[in-house]
Amino acid sequence: MTLSQQTFTVGLCALATMLTRFLPFLLFSGKKPTPRYVAYLGSALPAAIFAMLVVYCLRNVSLFTGSHGLPEAIAIALTAGLHLWKRQMLLSIAGGTVCYMLLIQLVF
Amino acid sequence: MESLSVRRKALAAAFPQTIPILTGFGFLGLTYGVYMNLSGFPFWYPMLMALVIFGGSLEFVAVELLLSPFAPVTYFCMGLMIQARHLFYGIAMLDKYKGLGWKKLYLIFGLCDETFSINCSATVPQGVDAGWFYFFVTLLDQSYWVISAALGGLLGNLLTFNTQGLDFVMTAMFVVILLEQLLKEDRHYTALIGGGASLLCLLLFGPDSFLIPTMVCVLGLLTLLRGPIEPTLKGGETA
Incomplete structure (x- = not known):
């Protein structure tokens, strides 16, 4: 690619990203009140999205080969356990991450 | 000032x-x-x-x-x-x-x-x-x-x-945020819909192309089940 083609490609990636981020606000903001259906989606979506993002992070984990997803399962269980016990976000995240690093570097 | x-x-x-x-x-x-x-x-x-x-x-x-x-x-x-x-x-x-x-x-x-x-x-x-x-x-x-x-x-x-495995910090963060959300609500319909649809679509479409089918399923289910779900959401608040 030439430099101008590269610039154009990066520009298109940025444009595609911005379109997906701005579209809902362009469609449903300003003078008119948000339609009730969209407002309903707005309050129903977060929990669904958070569950989707967890699955998204784990999408490349294979249950049937390698370590069978065990390090991920153990580290997530520890993260959740720590969080239910102490309710300290940073502690839960740090504990789970260190546990995962130790597991894949030393055990699996 | x-x-x-x-x-x-x-x-x-x-x-x-x-x-x-x-x-x-x-x-x-x-x-x-x-x-x-x-x-x-x-x-x-x-x-x-x-x-x-x-x-x-x-x-x-x-x-x-x-x-x-x-x-x-x-x-x-x-x-x-x-x-x-x-x-x-x-x-x-x-x-x-x-x-x-x-x-x-x-x-x-x-x-x-x-x-x-x-x-x-x-x-x-x-x-x-x-x-x-x-x-x-x-x-x-x-x-x-x-x-x-x-x-x-x-x-x-x-x-x-x-640094092998350090990227797990993002997974752990999303897990904690999901958990906080679950602790905040009485009914977990929408988290179940999001998680279930993601897992099903991941199985069907594979890791590189499951997000869009997941979004379609989530939208469809939230629309179909609006009757039972809407009353369980905290009014006005997004969380």
Whole structure:
């Protein structure tokens, strides 16, 4: 690619990203009140999205080969356990991450 | 002076919330910069791309695009597909980002997965201006990403420390945010719909193309089951 083609490609990636981020606000903001259906989606979506993002992070984990997803399962269980016990976000995240690093570097 | 202390207060409230992202973006951004460096690009490529695209997964894909023959229409469609999940973030943030003036433009521009998760789930402390709080979360997150991408591009493969598994910090953060959400609500219909649809679509479509079918399923189920679900949601609040 030439430099101008590269610039154009990066520009298109940025444009595609911005379109997906701005579209809902362009469609449903300003003078008119948000339609009730969209407002309903707005309050129903977060929990669904958070569950989707967890699955998204784990999408490349294979249950049937390698370590069978065990390090991920153990580290997530520890993260959740720590969080239910102490309710300290940073502690839960740090504990789970260190546990995962130790597991894949030393055990699996 | 009044406005300076308002901003300082918001920054002080925002920073601790972004620490997991500092770790995750620090690591992923470095990886991204190193990857671009090894693909033969100078450091200002990852830096500028982090600045204008600011969407991790697409930036990684864009490295390959830049090394392939020029096919703008295909690339644009790929970009839209990879980034389509942001449509959901916008819908979920319509209320929270309402009436924030010029800040709103930057908040929407910087609405990546991680910033969305924090701004959507965090309770803004009493006495802290919500607009500035959201603004600083967004700004800090993007700064971490841009700086680490530039650093990775500068340092290239000089980095040799053993960071294997550090990227799990993002997974752990999403797990905690999901857990907080579950603890907050009485019924977990929508989390079950999101998790179930993702797992099913992952099984059916594979890891590279399951997000869009998942979004379609989630929208369909939320629409079909609006009757039973709507009364279980806390009125007016997004969380």
